Amino acid sequence: ARLQEQVVAVARSGGVRLVGPNCFGVQNCDLPLNASIAPGSPAGDEHGGISLVTQSGSYGMAVHALGRDEAMPFAKVYAAGNKADITDAETLAYLREDRSTLVICLLLESISDPRDFFSAARATTAVKPVIAALTGRSAAGKRAAVSHTAALASDTAIRDAALAQAGVVRGSSGLAMLDAAKLLSAQPLPPGGRVGIGTNSGGLGVELTDLLDIEGLEVPELSPALQERLRELLPSYGSPRNPVDMTPIWSRYAELYPALVDVLARSGEVDIVIPILLARGGSADVVDGLAATVSALREDGNAVPVYGCWVTERLRQPQADALQAAGVPCLPWPERTAAAAGVARRCAAVLGRDVPVRRSRPVPPLAPDADLSDPVQAQEFLAAAGIEVVAATVCTSPEDAVAAARQCGYPAVLKVVHPDLSHKSDVAGVRIGLPDSAAVQRAAQELLGLRPGARVLVQPQASGVEFVVGGVRDPAFGPVLMVGLGGTAVEVLGDVQFAVAPIDVEHAERMLRALRGAALLDGVRGASPVDVAALSALIVAVGDLLVGVPEIAEMDLNPVLATASGVLPVDWRIVTSST
Secondary structure, eight states: OHHHHHHHHHHHHTTOOOOOSSSOEEEETTTTEEEESSSSOOOGGGOOSEEEEESOSHHHHHHHHHHHHTTOOEEEEEEOTTOSSSOHHHHHHHHHHOTTOSEEEEEESSOSSHHHHHHHHHHHHTTSOEEEEEOOOOOOOOTTOOSHHHHHOOHHHHHHHHHHHTTOEEOSSHHHHHHHHHHHHHSOOOSSSBEEEEESOHHHHHHHHHHHHHTTOBOOOOOHHHHHHHHHHSOTTSBOSSSEEOOSOGGGHHHHHHHHHHHHHHSSSOSEEEEEEEGGGGSHHHHHHHHHHHHHHHHTTOOOOBOEEEEOOGGGHHHHHHHHHTTOOEEEHHHHHHHHHHHHHHHHHHTTOOOOOOOOOOOOOOOTTOOTTSHHHHHHHHHHTTOOOOOOEEESSHHHHHHHHHHHOSSEEEEEEOTTOSSGGGGTOEEEEEOSHHHHHHHHHHHHTSSTTOEEEEEEOOOSEEEEEEEEEETTTEEEEEEEEOSTTHHHHOOEEEEESOOOHHHHHHHHHTSTTGGGGGOSTTOOOOOHHHHHHHHHHHHHHHHHOTTEEEEEEEEEEEETTEEEEOOEEEEETTO
16 A cells, blocks of 8 residues: 555656556557557557446456457556546546547446546436446445434445436446447437337247346337338238247348338337347348348438347357448347347436536534434424424423323324434334323333333324435435335335435436335325425435535434325434434
């Protein structure tokens, strides 16, 4: 570490930036320059539009070698290593402005200066696809977490959410990342998620359809007019439905494959065309016809991308290479093809979006002597920040509890208050539906006896769909929001979404709609829909609070009861850095 610091200091004193150390170097394929230990200098005619940033040395070299083997010419290759001087955000900013770079691939084990990286990624993904394959998932436990939010906020969950929020699309592996980059660099961006499939195998067509569905893509039913047009091309026993099955009519492959691709691409009914090239579907005459067809589509201004799903024996690899040299990327088997198409579509959906930077709303500072572990002080603090919670009274005797319940109305709810009992339901510390003063008195006596010095919180009972809104101060990304289905089962359900704060109401609603239980927002089985606008506004307000009050380490509003007429947090917990 000391030697590394000395080297960085020497470099900076001379106005030089340091790559690495502990890396295999850099390549600029435009020059061409190979300032790395990777074998072979890139030929001048090999340069392409994919730039690879890798933190890992050997793994990065393997991915680079695989890319070249898979006919993926690179623009830039940058091995980051220890990142002692140049940050990931700086690297992204450089590649964002680099004219040769069309697609950016990130193979990272960690992210340096994550908050800066987040900002740089948001700006970059608006103009270029960024695909990431990240390793190094943290196994750090959350045993010491006080709030439900902190217990659910793993390093990986927050990192993945931040990347998605910034527009970075995840590849499941280095191979999956390269597959998607191949599609994006060779063909136009998919304008939508509708896929037209041409196949000579019904089974492979069905498998590809299923896999595309998993990726969120659609294989739509074609219109009667389009099916009739396709029926004119196919043998009588073929199927013009989607997937379009020409059957194993080998003698007509050279005619049918190009014709099907042309008709589907020009139909206006699909956004991506994938011919499945099985066995003799990968013959030289088929490849020549497809290359000519795709070239004609581009000359005519048709921007529907065409991806080849290559399922042939190895001896036909030269034909796959020829098709890719003509600009039509090929991927082996439906699984890789579908995964790459899904990533390509998600990248396209991000490009061109506005990247507004919302500043958080000012909130009152935390008083130096404030004790937010006290529910009354926390309630007052939240109210000052514009977050109204249910009316509640803290009592130290059964008699006070009865008086408070009489004032708030029946049925009443009693909760134990004690510093050692952050999860009250774990010790039967919550009593609901108390109908009268006798029930309140009995419950108060029992709760006050749970711990020496315990108090009880008295509040009116309310109802609604239970959500959780909370946040943590992540050591990497700073203030992070969490939204999900709430109540006592929040950690069991694990139906939560994260976002780096601050956010706007549109992003808050997207988080809600991304929950597995999002149907509850619109009402199920006769229930009324909830006030999504009010719930979204509450999420935004909690994010502003996290940004504006750096002393907050973690907080929960759980549950937040949502109804058609608004939202009401009925339990709250705030943990400060001094707690």
